[in-house]
Amino acid sequence: MDNRYSFLGGKRGPWRVARLDGLRGAGLEAVERLQIVQGEWAESASEAAWVLRGLTSNVRYATRPEVDALRERQPALARPEARCAALIPIKKSARWWELAQDERRAIFEETSHHTAIGMEFLPAVARRLHHCRDIGEPFDFLTWFEYAPEHTHAFEDLLDRLRVTREWDFVEREVDIRLEHIDARI
Amino acid sequence: MDNRYSFLGGKRGPWRVARLDGLRGAGLEAVERLQIVQGEWAESASEAAWVLRGLTSNVRYATRPEVDALRERQPALARPEARCAALIPIKKSARWWELAQDERRAIFEETSHHTAIGMEFLPAVARRLHHCRDIGEPFDFLTWFEYAPEHTHAFEDLLDRLRVTREWDFVEREVDIRLEHIDARI
Numbered sequence A, B: 001m002d003n004r005y006s007f008l009g010g011k012r013g014p015w016r017v018a019r020l021d022g023l024r025g026a027g028l029e030a031v032e033r034l035q036i037v038q039g040e041w042a043e044s045a046s047e048a049a050w051v052l053r054g055l056t057s058n059v060r061y062a063t064r065p066e067v068d069a070l071r072e073r074q075p076a077l078a079r080p081e082a083r084c085a086a087l088i089p090i091k092k093s094a095r096w097w098e099l100a101q102d103e104r105r106a107i108f109e110e111t112s113h114h115t116a117i118g119m120e121f122l123p124a125v126a127r128r129l130h131h132c133r134d135i136g137e138p139f140d141f142l143t144w145f146e147y148a149p150e151h152t153h154a155f156e157d158l159l160d161r162l163r164v165t166r167e168w169d170f171v172e173r174e175v176d177i178r179l180e181h182i183d184a185r186i
Helices: A063-072 A096-098 A099-112 A114-120 A149-163 A166-170 B066-075 B092-098 B101-111 B114-120 B149-163 B164-170
Strands: A002-011 A015-023 A033-038 A050-055 A084-092 A127-131 A141-147 A171-181 B006-011 B015-024 B033-038 B048-055 B082-090 B127-130 B141-147 B171-181
Touching: A033 B164, A050 A127, A050 A141, A063 A114, A084 A149, A099 A114, A099 A166, A114 A149, A141 A149, A149 A166, A149 B092, A166 A171, B048 B127, B048 B141, B066 B114, B082 B149, B101 B114, B101 B164, B114 B149, B141 B149
Parallel strands: none
Antiparallel strands: A002 A033, A002 A050, A015 A033, A015 A171, A084 A141, A084 A171, A127 A141, B006 B033, B006 B048, B015 B033, B015 B171, B082 B141, B082 B171, B127 B141
């Protein structure tokens, strides 16, 4: 199983871009479609306005009870009913990365309740986290979410709650891309 | 500052290979010299028998008191007197990576005292940790150490103490490469 993913914004792909909002820092060029490629890094194809690369990795903050609770509740990606998606690339500040592990964990969970908040929206919202800071990408994380249309408001609530946490004081760039699948998802 | 490093084993480079021992799992082909290249990944040059790639990253386990104590005591690399070095590539088991963050931390430090043991050998032994599991390399970590010849025995003690810890139960591949710098280090 290859842990590398490329997100290509351009004119192709099964995801239609419904909205693309730069929330903090530099935005991203508006595009019509998004394509996701797993495996070998996608070249900056002439058709793509931008390519974002990330990789899945081991758990970095979650404790055993949190991992178990997540595994029990979190759904798989590509559910037929999950025709809505969001790609939210985030970059955190140098100050965040200079913190020690216990300091980052304390802000992430004990103060900001990141996992606990996310847990409230399971199994409605499926997600996958891609890391990209270490591979020289412009963002630190590419977070990918999938949900059914009727859970759009719940997803907005989830983001609203996370964005007012202390953890978000360390977010210096954030783009919010909303997507709709153009075909039946089988 | 580029966080990518390539270690090329072959016939070139300022580090003469004094010993190359496969300790667990598959070894590495014996070579005469080692060269370290920072920046763009080195190609698998025809002259190199093997190329190992890794990148530096943020702290993953250390707490604030540990980070502060390390920063206060740890020396820089490339000290003129540090004519000896070791490259120790390590791969941990799938079981290790499936652990939650608190479980890995507990084994790493509260049980195995990895940082505390390392601290006892500062400032004699300088080190840099390179991560490589997420980028599809054969090892998870490439650990690089530099020390003066008179601290060789201390360095052996350090390794002896780490290799009997519970953390090492999760090490499934380890190669130990000892090196000597062939020129004055200026």
